[in-house]
Amino acid sequence: MSNTTYRNNGSFKYKHLSELQKDIEELRLDIKVSNNIDLFKKKIYIDNFTIPNSIASLPMEGGDSSKNGSPTELTYRKYERIARGGSGLIWLEAVSISKEGRSNDKQLWLTEENWTEFKKLNDLIKTSAKEEFGEDYKPITIIQLNHSGRYCKVNGKSSPIIATHKKLLDDRLGISEDHPVVTDDYLRSLEDDFLKSAKLAKKAGFDGVDIKACHGYLLSELLSAYEREGEYGGKFENRIKLLTNVIDKIRADIDCEGLLIGTRLNLYDAVPYPQGWGVSKSGGMDVDLQEPKALIKILEEKGVKLISLTMGNPYFVPHINKPYDIGNYTPDENAIISCNRLINEVGNIQKTFPNMNFVGVGYSWFRSLAPYVGAGSLENGLCNIVGFGREGIAYPDFAKDILNHGEMISNKACISCSKCSEMKSKIGTCGCVIRDNKVYLPIYKKM
Template identity: 80%
Template sequence: MASNQYMSNGSFKYKNLSELQKDIENLGLDIKISQNLDLFKEKINIGNHIIPNAIASLPMEGGDSTEHGSPTELTYRKYEKIARGGAGLIWLEAVSVSKDGRSNDKQLWLTEDNWLEFKKLNDLIKTSAKEEFGEDYNPITILQLNHSGRYCKVKGKSNPIIATHKKDLDNRLGIDEDYPIVSDDYLKGLENDFLKSARLAKKAGFDGVDIKACHGYLLSELLSAYEREGEYGGSFENRIKLLINIIQKIEEDKECEGLILASRLNASDVLPYPQGWGMSKNGEDVIDLEEPKKLIEILKDKGVSLISLTMGNPYFIPHINKPYDIGTYTPDENVIISCNRLISEIGKIQKQFPEINIVGVGYSWFRHLAPYIGAGSLENGLCNIVGFGREGISYPNFARDILKDKEMKKNKVCISCSKCSEMKSKIGTCGCIVRDSKVYLPIYKEMKKGEEN
C-alpha cells in the first residue's frame, strides 16, 4: 500500500481537498471529488413520491424503546432533530417484526398495540420538517423492518436464531457446531410477520418499508446459506427465496398499496466463501458482485425502486461498513481504503442499474470534506442519493448546512470515534457522546462504570 504524508495509521489528517486529492491519486482510488454541491438539491422521483433532495439520513439503531417496542422520548427527540436537519430521505432504524427477533429488549418493535405510537413518530418527523422548511417540504420516511437472527438478545443475553452455521461467526458468539439452525417452517412464518409489519407501517403513515438484508442479520445470512439444506439453502433461488417472497407479498397486498418498496442490502459480506455473500467462489478472498447483481435485477422486477447498499458485518469486521480511525480496535487497512471499497463497489452496481435509486455510503469518515466526496459520487453516477448514518446522531443539521451553506462544519461532524457502536454492542442504547454529551455521556459513563464493577 502506498505511503503518504497525510495519513498516519489511517487517521484523518486532511486539512483541505488538495491534500485528499493527492492521496486519492497516489493510492489509485476510485473516489471522486466535485465542488458542485448544488447536485444535492436534485429532487428524486420514486413512483408517486418525490424525495426533496439527494441526501439521506440512514439507520442508526438507538436501542431506546420501551420493553414493548414503542418509541420513547429519546426516540422522538432523535428523529425530530433529524427531521429539522433537512435530509430529504429519512431512513429509520431497524424495527423488529417479532418479539424473538429483537436485537435487544430496547429495540423498536411494531405491533397492533403500539402502531399509533409509530404514527406519532412519523407525524412528528413530517410536522417538524414542514415547520423548518415550509408546508410544501415533505421528507420521505422509510421504516426498516428486520429480524436480528444470530444477533438476537433477550434480557441482555445472546439468543441466536441462525439460518446456517458459519465457523468464524459462530466462534465469535460461542455457538458450537451442534447448535440448532432455524426450521423452514419458522422462516416461512416470517413472511406473514413482515407483511403484518408493513401493513402497520402503512397505517402509521410511513412512505415506504425496507426489508433489511444486510450486516449478518437473518435475511442477510440466508443470502449466503450455501451449506443449508431445505428450501431456503443451497441454490441461489433458494437463498433469496424468503426475501423475494416477503417483497412479493407486500407488493401484492392491497393494505400496502402505495408503499415504496425498499431494501438495505449487502453488496458483499467481505467474508470468504462459503461464509460470505458476494464473494468469489474460486478460493480467492475477493469481492464478486455476480449474485448481488442477479438479486437486484429480480428486486427491480418485483417493484423495488430504492436500495441502500452496504457491506460487511459490524459484529465481525466493523470497519468494512463503518470506516473509523479512533478507538481500541485498529483496522488492518488505512481507513480511506475501507471508504473506497464501499464507494467503488456500490458505484459499479449503480452504473449497471441507473433506473434504481441507490443510496451510497462511506462518506462520514471524510468529516468536513464529505460533501465534496458525495458530490463527486453524484456527478459520476456512483449513486443517486448520498447517505450518512453516524452524522444523523452526531450532526443532525448536516444536510441543512450542505444545502444552505455549502459546507459541513468542522466542529459539528462525526469524528469516527465509534463510541456509538461500542454502546450499541454492550448495552443496546446508543447516541453521540461527543456532540450530544449532555444526554449520552452520562449513559456511556454508567456503562463503563458497570464494566469496572
C-alpha cells in the same frame, strides 16, 4: 484482533480538499470529488413520491425503546433533530418484526398494540420538517423491518436464531456446533410476520418499508446459506427466497397499496466463501458482485426502485461497514481504502442499474470534506442519493448546512471514534458521545 482500543494509522488528517485529492491520486483510488455542491439539491422522483433532495439519513439503531418496543422520548428527540436537519430521505433504524427477533430488549418493535406510537413518530418527523422548511416540504420516510437472527438478544441474553452455521461467526458468538438451525416452517412464518409489520407501517403513515437484508442479520445470513438444506438454502433461488417472497407478499397485499418497497442490502460480507455473500468463490476475500447483481436484477423486475447498499458485518468486520479512526481493533487497511470500497462498489452497481435509485454509503469518515466526496459521487453517477449514518446523530443539521451553505462545519462532524458502536454493543442504547454529549456522555460513563 484484540479488545484494546487502537488508533488507525490512516486517521483522518485532511484540512483541505487538495490534501485529500493528492492522496486519492497517489493511492489511485476511485473516490471522486466535486465542488458542485448544488448537486445535492436534485429531487428524486419514485412513483408518486418526491424525495426533496439527494441526501439520506441512514438507519442508526438507538436501542432506546420502551419494554414493549415503542419509541420513547430519546427516540422522538433523535428523529425530530434529524427531520429538522434537512435530509430528504429519512431511513429509520432497524425495527423488529417479532419479539424473539429483537437485537436487544430496547430495540424498537412494531406491533398491533403500539403502531399508533410509531404513527406519532412519523407525524413528528413530517411536521418538524414542515415547520423548518415550509408547508410543501415532505421528507420521505422508510422504516427498516428486521429480524436480528444470530444477533437476537432476549432478557439481556444472547439468543441466536440461525439459518445456517458459519464457523467464523459462530465461534465469535460462542455458538456450538449442535446449536439448532431454524426450520423451513419457521422461515415461512416470517414471510407473514414481515407482511404484518409492513401493513402496520403503512397504517402508521410511513412512505415505505425496507426489508432489511444486510449486516449479518437473518435475511442477510440467508443470502449466503450455501450449506443450508431445504427450500431456503443451497442454490441461489433458495437463498434469496425469503427476501423476494416477502416483497411479493407486500406488493400483492391491498393494505400495502402505495407503499414504497425498498431494501437495505449487503453487497459484500467480507467473510470468506462459503460463509459470505458477494465474496469470490475461488478463495480469498475479493469482492464478487455476480450474485448481488443477479438479485438486484430480480428486485428490479419485481418493481423495487429504492435500495440502500452497504457492506460488512458490524459485529465481525466493523471497519468494512463504517470506516473508523478509533475502534476495538486495527484493521489491515486504512479507513480511506474501506471508504473507497464502499463508494466504488456502490458506483459499479449504480452504473449497472441506471434506473434504480441506490443510496450510497461511506461518507461520514470524510468529516467536513464529505460534501465534496458526495458531490463527486453524484456527478459521476456513483449513486443517486448520498447516505450518511453517524452524521445523523453527531451533526443532525449536516444536510441543512450542505444544502443552504454548501459546507459542513468540521467541529460539528463525526470523528469516527466508535463510541456509539461501543454503547450499542454493550448496552443497546446509543447516541453520539462526542457531539451530543449532554445526553449521551452520562449514559456512556455509567456504562
